[in-house]
Structures are given as structure tokens and as C-alpha cells.
Amino acid sequence: MRRTLFESLTRRPLTEAPPSVDDAALAELAARVDRAARRRLGRSLAIREVDAGSCNGCELEIHALNNAFYDLERFGLRFVASPRHADVLLVTGPVTRNMREALERTYRATPDPKWVVAVGRCAFDGGLFAGSYGVVGGVGAVVPVDLHIAGCPPTPTQLLQGLRALLEPGSVPSAPPRAVSRGGS
Amino acid sequence: MAALLDIIQGERIGDHRPWPRFAVTPDVWRNVAGELAAGRATLLGLWGDAAAVPTVHMAIIANGTADIAVVSLGCPAATFPSVGALHPPAIRFERAIASLYGFEPAGAPDTRPWLDLGFWQLRHPLGARMPAPAAQPRYAFLPVEGDSLHQIPVGPVHAGIIEPGHFRFTAGGETVVRLEQRLGYVHKGIESLMAGATIERAAQLAARTSGDSTVAYGIAFAHAVEAAANIEAPPRARYLRALMAELERLANHFGDIGAICNDASFSLMHAHCGILRELVLRAADGCFGHRLMMDRVVPGGVACDLRPDGAALVGDVLLQIRQRFPRLVELYDNTASLQDRTAATGIVGAALAAQFGAPGYVGRASGRNFDARKTPGYAPYDQLDFAIPVLDGGDVNARVWLRIREVEQSLALIEQLMERLPPGPIATAIGTGGGEGLGFAEGFRGDVLAWVRLEGARIVRCHLRDPSWFQWPLLEAAIEGNIVADFPLCNKSFNCSYSGHDL
Numbered sequence: 153m154r155r156t157l158f159e160s161l162t163r164r165p166l167t168e169a170p171p172s173v174d175d176a177a178l179a180e181l182a183a184r185v186d187r188a189a190r191r192r193l194g195r196s197l198a199i200r201e202v203d204a205g206s207c208n209g210c211e212l213e214i215h216a217l218n219n220a221f222y223d224l225e226r227f228g229l230r231f232v233a234s235p236r237h238a239d240v241l242l243v244t245g246p247v248t249r250n251m252r253e254a255l256e257r258t259y260r261a262t263p264d265p266k267w268v269v270a271v272g273r274c275a276f277d278g279g280l281f282a283g284s285y286g287v288v289g290g291v292g293a294v295v296p297v298d299l300h301i302a303g304c305p306p307t308p309t310q311l312l313q314g315l316r317a318l319l320e321p322g323s324v325p326s327a328p329p330r331a332v333s334r335g336g337s
Numbered sequence: 338m339a340a341l342l343d344i345i346q347g348e349r350i351g352d353h354r355p356w357p358r359f360a361v362t363p364d365v366w367r368n369v370a371g372e373l374a375a376g377r378a379t380l381l382g383l384w385g386d387a388a389a390v391p392t393v394h395m396a397i398i399a400n401g402t403a404d405i406a407v408v409s410l411g412c413p414a415a416t417f418p419s420v421g422a423l424h425p426p427a428i429r430f431e432r433a434i435a436s437l438y439g440f441e442p443a444g445a446p447d448t449r450p451w452l453d454l455g456f457w458q459l460r461h462p463l464g465a466r467m468p469a470p471a472a473q474p475r476y477a478f479l480p481v482e483g484d485s486l487h488q489i490p491v492g493p494v495h496a497g498i499i500e501p502g503h504f505r506f507t508a509g510g511e512t513v514v515r516l517e518q519r520l521g522y523v524h525k526g527i528e529s530l531m532a533g534a535t536i537e538r539a540a541q542l543a544a545r546t547s548g549d550s551t552v553a554y555g556i557a558f559a560h561a562v563e564a565a566a567n568i569e570a571p572p573r574a575r576y577l578r579a580l581m582a583e584l585e586r587l588a589n590h591f592g593d594i595g596a597i598c599n600d601a602s603f604s605l606m607h608a609h610c611g612i613l614r615e616l617v618l619r620a621a622d623g624c625f626g627h628r629l630m631m632d633r634v635v636p637g638g639v640a641c642d643l644r645p646d647g648a649a650l651v652g653d654v655l656l657q658i659r660q661r662f663p664r665l666v667e668l669y670d671n672t673a674s675l676q677d678r679t680a681a682t683g684i685v686g687a688a689l690a691a692q693f694g695a696p697g698y699v700g701r702a703s704g705r706n707f708d709a710r711k712t713p714g715y716a717p718y719d720q721l722d723f724a725i726p727v728l729d730g731g732d733v734n735a736r737v738w739l740r741i742r743e744v745e746q747s748l749a750l751i752e753q754l755m756e757r758l759p760p761g762p763i764a765t766a767i768g769t770g771g772g773e774g775l776g777f778a779e780g781f782r783g784d785v786l787a788w789v790r791l792e793g794a795r796i797v798r799c800h801l802r803d804p805s806w807f808q809w810p811l812l813e814a815a816i817e818g819n820i821v822a823d824f825p826l827c828n829k830s831f832n833c834s835y836s837g838h839d840l
Contacts, residue, residue: 156668157604166612201498209548209629209834211498215592216618219611230668233496249456250522250839251501252491280541286460286526305548309626 166220177195195317200238200262204255204291205281206245209305210272214242216308229315232248235261240318243295246278247288258297267318270297272293273313341378341399344368345408352772356713358394358407361658364554366410366464367418369397374423376400379694382786382802383420383430384436387464393417393440394800395607396775396786398694403713403772407775407788412440417466420443426693426807437528438464452521452839462529480599481507481515489821493522500835504824509819516813524839531799536562536767538635539766539796543787544631547837552578552585553780554787554837556595556635560715560776561787561799562636566767572759574638575716579628580651580754581621581639582778583747586619587658589781590747593832597737598669600825601678609665620654623647638764651755657746666741680736681814683827686731693811696783696804701727702735709777709784721753733830741774769793782834803837 180228215280216223224230249253252333259268270291273279279289291297301314347361348429361369372378390411408418419442431442431623432451439461441448455473459466480486486509491711493501504520527546531539544551555580563570570578578710578795595610624647625633633640669675690703700707708725709721710718727734728743752779771792778785783804790797816824 156609156664172564202494203498203500203523206500206836207545207548207551208500209551209631210546211500212549212592212629214496216611216615219615220608220614221612228473231498235494245523246525248525249458250454250524251493252456254501254522258494280538280545281525281527281530283528284530285457285459286524286529303630305629334446 163294163311167223167226194204197227197240198238199229199231199240199242200232200235200258201242202235202244202255203242204245204256204275204294205248205271205287206274208286210244212272213305213311214244214307217311222308222312224312226250227315236263237260238262238266240267241295241296242269242271243290243291244275246274246281246284247291247294248286249288252288252294255291255294267298268295269314269318271306271314272331273302276300281302341397341402341404344372345406346668347408347598350409350773352565353407354567354725354772354774356405356407356630356775358409358773359410361410363410363418364689365521366395366420367423369395369408369568370418370420370423370427373397373420375426375690376708378425378692380420380424380807381405381694381784383427384788384800384802385434385440386798386800387438388429388798391415391438391440391464393434394788395420396788398712404711405775414442415432415439416443417439418443418719421445421447424548424692425611426796426810429810432837436460437462438466439713448462452524454521454524456624462526470539474518478505478517478519479515483509485509486514493662502835506821506824508821511822513816513819513821513824516816516824518813520809520835521839523836525828525836527840528799531796533767534796536791536794536796539789539799541632542635543799543801546840547803547834548629548631549589550585550780550782550785550837551629551631552581552634553778553782553785555632556582556778557780557785557787558789558799558801559634559636560778561774561789562767562776562791564774564776565772565789565791566636566770566774567772568637568765568767570638571765572717573642573760573761574763574765576754576758577643577763578634579624579717579721580751580758581633582780583751584617584621584624585630586646586747586781587744588614588621589832590744591617593829594737594744595739596832597679597733597826597829598675600829601673601675603675606665606669606675609661609668609807613661613665616654616657620650623650626838634763637767639776642763643758646757651751653764658744658748662744669737669741675733678823678826679737679830680730680732682733682823683819683830685811685815687729689811689814690731694809695807697779697781697810698736698739699806699811701725702729702732703730707784709779709794713777715777717757720757721750723750723753731757733826736830765824767794782832783808801840803834803836803840805833805835805838807831809838 347359350358386392422444436450436453489506491504501522507515590615597609598606622628687704786802788800
């Protein structure tokens with residue numbers, strides 16, 4: 153263990169101020185998220201993730217935001233264990249009938265002011281699962297949605313871009329709060 | 338097969354491939370259940386079918402062979418002899434059949450609903466639908482008796498970024514006396530959406546049954562459709578599928594190894610394993626244009642070829658893993674405080690693993706030598722050289738080591754796949770025939786079963802069975818006698834799918 157830890161001290165961190173794909177764009181993105189988060193929230197935005205029926209694909213990519221490449225916490229954005237500590241609910245999935253009540257109760261347990269970010273294709277309108285007896289529809293059918301991040305599942309970079317949109321007024325098509333972005337699939 | 342066939346006396350159904358399906362009498366059905374109970378065969382799946390005559394199907398494999406069969410029992414009176422009465426692994430399947438179809442397992446030991454949590458506004462969504470009663474009885478958790486016991490209800494919304502489900506712990510002090518799961522929260526009605534869907538749409542649904550196993554589901558579903566349509570995917574497609582499957586296995590095993598250590602508060606491993614996982618996902622994205630490789634496997638072949646720089650990307654990620662991973666294994670092995678948490682925690686006994694036909698690392702860490710890539714086996718694995726690691730510790734530690742050994746096998750497999758990748762087309766047309774097909778694929782979690790009935794280009798009926806069906810009940814057994822604080826560790830070492838189970 154000692155060797156691994158010492159190496160970590162001498163090696164350059166993996167964290168990408170900028171990850172590989174589109175280096176300049178991501179560095180810019182990271183800087184903007186950082187600035188916006190500080191201005192709007194004094195560097196503290198607590199996110200509670202709620203899987204309301206997802207296939208787990210979105211969760212995997214949300215998880216990836218915590219890895220060394222994306223390192224979400226450097227922007228002051230962090231995941232919390234309780235809705236009572238949260239500013240943002242990050243909701244995935246078509247909302248199943250079996251999860252509707254749990255989502256509503258989680259929403260009510262989150263103190264104001266709060267934002268709801270719907271993540272993934274299914275969270276927009278139920279996606280592939282729309283119309284099933286087991287599915288209510290998109291997240292907006294159950295709780296008011298401020299922002300939709302598209303993708304099946306959205307990549308960590310798309311998730312970061314989405315959170316920037318939440319933090320920067322004017323970067324969402326119609327001004328928040330309580331506006332649903334017109335994200336397609 | 339002789340022994341199994343002797344038991345299964347019935348009319349062989351014509352169009353079922355590649356293994357036979359038999360229409361049997363209730364007596365034969367009971368005998369087959371007896372074979373399962375006696376440990377001479379293992380249950381692979383049990384599902385309902387609202388065909389012209391209501392039917393229940395049971396897929397089994399004769400132990401120690403690759404002989405697989407489906408037995409089908411028509412139940413015009415919507416009742417069938419309970420398999421669960423003789424063989425506990427069938428209980429949850431029968432509860433699900435009763436909830437989804439309204440077929441009653443006669444003599445079943447547990448008649449409480451499963452998956453139906455009382456929110457659907459209708460009953461028996463896959464059978465004769467009827468409106469749900471206005472007032473539903475409260476769900477009765479199993480009774481627990483004893484002095485000074487307390488209950489801890491957890492979920493459906495959990496503390497981490499994970500799927501929803503309800504766990505009801507009964508504890509005496511810190512020790513778990515009983516865990517009872519209640520699942521179904523992410524039930525999306527996938528099988529109902531499958532009925533009547535085009536093959537293309539059905540494949541997309543299969544790919545979103547459990548997002549972490551999207552490739553495995555894609556392959557199992559493709560195997561079933563190809564069997565039903567009596568076609569074969571071309572060799573290059575089989576190799577590319579296997580490449581995707583092994584990348585998926587690597588990514589998930591890295592994620593799991595890190596997450597298990599993280600639940601023992603050893604975040605260093607989590608951070609380093611997270612890096613390896615990310616490297617694999619980026620390589621997958623570079624090779625196939627999607628980090629999770631969703632919708633890349635399609636019935637008939639694969640949707641896209643390896644991108645021109647794919648071979649270099651794969652070579653690079655293998656090199657990185659070979660450089661970094663052994664050090665992490667050493668770190669795991671040499672950290673006593675971590676081993677203190679994982680060793681002897683959450684033990685699954687070999688007998689229980691065998692009885693439940695425990696898929697994947699849960700079974701193989703408890704001495705069960707089964708891997709769908711070998712048994713029944715499918716291309717291209719029959720042409721590749723690899724071993725199936727099996728351990729017998731049955732604890733969290735064994736499930737970590739099993740994953741470590743499987744990572745090593747997957748690396749060797751990927752090298753072979755890249756060396757031998759054949760040229761040629763990547764898909765075969767499906768045609769317009771019909772029939773029934775059964776298919777398997779070994780996902781990172783274990784074997785996925787897919788069964789389809791096909792008419793032309795449409796799915797009449799599709800059943801998907803996640804490996805978690807046989808793993809969730811074992812988690813209840815594994816945690817018994819452990820402390821509550823070790824539950825996250827046990828749970829992560831199983832990493833069962835909620836969405837794949839709930840369908």
C-alpha cells in the first residue's frame with residue numbers, strides 16, 4: 153500500500169482538467185461549472201440521486217462522475233445520502249408505478265429551494281417503456297422538472313454539461329426555475 | 338440426456354431450438370420438480386405464457402451434462418402443481434407467475450404477491466387482466482419471534498447511487514437474524530412491451546433490461562431469436578460480440594472490486610479500480626461508439642464493426658490493465674484491515690449454491706463449476722482457450738478473488754479474440770420464418786436466459802431471466818448471523834440486478 157500511496161504523491165493526477173475526448177471544450181466546461189457553482193451556491197451543491205425505474209445504465213455513468221477523471225467534487229458538487237441534505241434531485245428512469253410514491257416522498261423530503269434534473273432518455277417521457285402498465289411516464293409526470301439531460305445513457309461529459317446548464321442562468325433554453333429543457337433523445 | 342429424457346415423457350414440440358421442448362402432464366411436471374429437489378437437475382428458468390391455453394414453462398439442465406430441456410404444462414384451469422413446494426428456488430418465480438399471469442401454483446408454500454406492489458391499477462397484466470381491487474391487503478413480511486429483536490426497514494430509496502429495493506432486517510443487537518427482500522420497484526413491464534414488438538424494438542428492450550449487462554442481454558436475446566429463426570450470426574459477429582462481452586465483464590468486475598473495498602471504507606482501491614473501469618469504457622467507446630456498447634449486439638450479428646483504430650485501443654487498454662492491476666491485487670492481498678472485513682463474511686455454502694444453481698461469481702466462489710460460455714457453450718468460446726476459475730470459500734473475500742481471476746481470464750480471451758478476429762460480414766438477415774428459441778449468455782453477473790416465440794419479424798412472447806433471480810435469495814442466507822454493518826459489503830459482493838430481476 154505504501155508504494156501505491158507514495159506513487160500517488162509523485163505522479164501527476166489523472167483528473168482531467170481536460171479528459172481526452174475534447175480537451176479544450178472540457179477544460180472550458182470545467183471552469184464554467186466551477187465559476188457558476190461558486191456564484192450560485194457558494195461552492196456547495198448537494199445532489200441526491202433517485203433511480204425511479206432506470207435500467208441502471210444512467211446510474212453507472214453518474215457513478216463515473218466520481219472517478220479520478222471527472223472528479224465531480226472539485227466543482228463543489230457532491231452526492232449525498234439523504235434528500236434532506238440535497239439541493240438537487242437527479243432522477244433517472246421512466247418513473248415506474250411502483251416507484252411513483254417513493255419519488256414523490258423523496259421530493260417532499262427535499263428542502264426548498266430545490267431543483268429536479270431528469271437524466272436519460274427514459275426520464276424525458278418514459279422512452280422505450282412509455283405506455284406500459286408498469287410505467288407512469290417521464291419524471292415530469294410526477295414531479296416538476298427543471299432540466300433534462302438527454303442520452304441513453306448520457307456520458308459523464310454530457311452530465312457535466314447538463315449540471316453546468318443548471319448552474320448558469322440563461323444557459324437553459326427558458327430561464328429556470330421550473331423550465332423543462334427540450335432535450336430529445 | 339437419456340436419464341433426463343426418461344423422466345420427461347411428453348410430446349416434443351416441433352419448432353423449438355436448439356434444445357427440445359416437451360408438453361407434459363402434471364405427473365411428469367411433478368417428477369421433473371422431484372429431479373430438481375433430488376439434485377439431479379438444476380432449474381434454469383420458470384415462466385408463464387398466456388398462449389391459447391395458459392401454460393407454464395420450466396427450463397432445466399441435467400447436472401453434470403450439457404443436456405437442457407424445456408418442459409411445458411398446459412393449465413387450462415389456471416393452476417399448476419407447485420415446483421416451489423419441492424424445490425425452494427422456484428418459489429419467487431411462482432409468486433411472480435401468480436402476480437403477472439394469475440396462474441396459481443397449487444400447494445405453493447408462499448402465496449404472497451411478487452413484483453406486484455399494488456400500484457399497477459390492474460391485476461395479472463400478462464394474463465387475463467382485471468382491475469385491481471380498491472383496497473389491497475397490507476403485505477405481510479415473514480414473522481420473526483424472539484426476545485429483544487428489532488426491525489430495520491431500508492429502501493426502496495437507498496443512500497448510494499444504486500437501484501431501488503426494500504430490505505427488511507430483523508436484528509438482535511447488531512446481528513442480523515433475518516433479512517427479507519421485497520423487490521419489484523423498477524418493474525417496467527418489459528415482457529408485456531415485448532409482446533407484438535418488432536425484433537428491432539424487442540432487441541432495444543432486451544438491451545435495457547439491466548444496463549450493466551446490456552451486451553450480455555443482447556447476446557442472449559440474439560441467440561434465442563437466431564435459434565427461433567434457424568439462422569446463425571457470421572463468425573466475425575460472434576468474435577465481436579465476445580470482445581464486447583469481455584470488455585463489459587472487465588468494466589463491471591473492476592467496478593465491483595473497487596466498490597466492495599469501498600464498502601469496507603478502503604477508498605484507495607475504489608479510486609484505482611474506478612480508473613481501470615473508466616479506461617475500459619473509453620476503449621469500448623473508441624471501438625464501438627458507445628461506452629456501454631448498448632444496441633451494438635443485434636439479432637443476426639452486430640450493428641457495427643470494430644472501428645479502424647479499435648485494435649490499437651484494445652491493445653493499449655490491455656497494456657494499461659496489465660501494468661496497473663497486479664499492483665492492486667497485491668494491495669488487496671496485503672491489507673490486513675481490509676481482509677479482516679471480507680474474509681469469513683457473508684458465507685454462501687456450497688450446498689445452497691448448488692441447490693439454487695447460483696449463477697456467476699456467487700456460485701463459482703462457492704464451488705459451483707458452471708459458466709454458460711462452457712456449458713452449454715457458444716461460439717466463439719468453443720474455439721478459445723480459457724479456464725473457469727472456481728473457489729470454495731463462499732465469502733466476500735472469495736467473491737473478490739473470483740472476480741480477480743476472471744479479469745485475468747478475460748484479458749487472455751481478449752488477446753485471443755483480437756489475434757483471431759476473422760474477416761467477413763457482420764450480420765445475417767433474419768428471414769420471415771417463425772419458431773421458438775432458447776438462448777444463453779454469460780454476463781459478468783452470471784448466465785442470462787432468453788426465450789422467444791417468433792412469428793415473421795415480430796415477437797409473440799419473450800421471457801428474460803436475469804441471473805439475479807437465483808442470487809437474491811442467497812443474499813438473504815449469506816447475511817444471516819452477520820452484523821448489520823457488513824450488509825453493504827455482502828450486498829456489493831453479490832451486486833445483484835434490480836432492474837434485470839424486476840423486468
